[in-house]
Amino acid sequence: MNLTEAIVVRVSHDLAGAIGAFSNTVDLMKMDASFISESVDLLETSAHQLTARLAFFRALFGAETKSIDAHLIHRYLNTLAVRVEFSGELSSRLQLAMVAVGIELLGVGGVLELSNQTLTVHSKELYQDPVFMQALMGTKVPCDPKLVMPLWLNQIAKEEGLIIRLDAGDDTITLSLA
DSSP, rough: OOOOHHHHHHHHHHHHHHHHHHHHHHHHHHGGGGGGGHHHHHHHHHHHHHHHHHHHHHHHHHHHTOOOOOHHHHHHHSSSSSEEEEEEESHHHHHHHHHHHHHHHBBSOOEEEETTTTEEEEEESBBBOOOHHHHHHOOOOOOGGGHHHHHHHHHHHTTTTOOOEEEEEEEEEEEEEE
């Protein structure tokens, strides 16, 4: 599997839940007309989740765009099952990729603080899988959908002539680009 294929699998997986909920709600509406009034909220929630996630992935994996900002990331974070707080100014695909990696590093939710080319990740439980960290640092690892975010960050950092620096503690990980 190459990185493009892994990205397609990853995006498909992240959209599947909301698409399934949308589809199931429509099926229930067809089977039971009394469900229609209750279904509007479910359809609206699924539609907002799909819209936020599509915008996030389009900005992350597409061409550099002016739509990359803190609002984009806040909308995406609201679709996640865990609570993630974000602070900072976001304006580039490279910064968005750093935030995407930061989200992956949060085991049970936490806080992401972005300042220019540095992202600080705070959580009670950080995800520090050795293969994930190797992918993040540019070590050759098998391409896998679970590793898309660190592989993608590493690739676009290289395109910009930057290297990723990592400082990991018990409840904080700092990623910086130099």
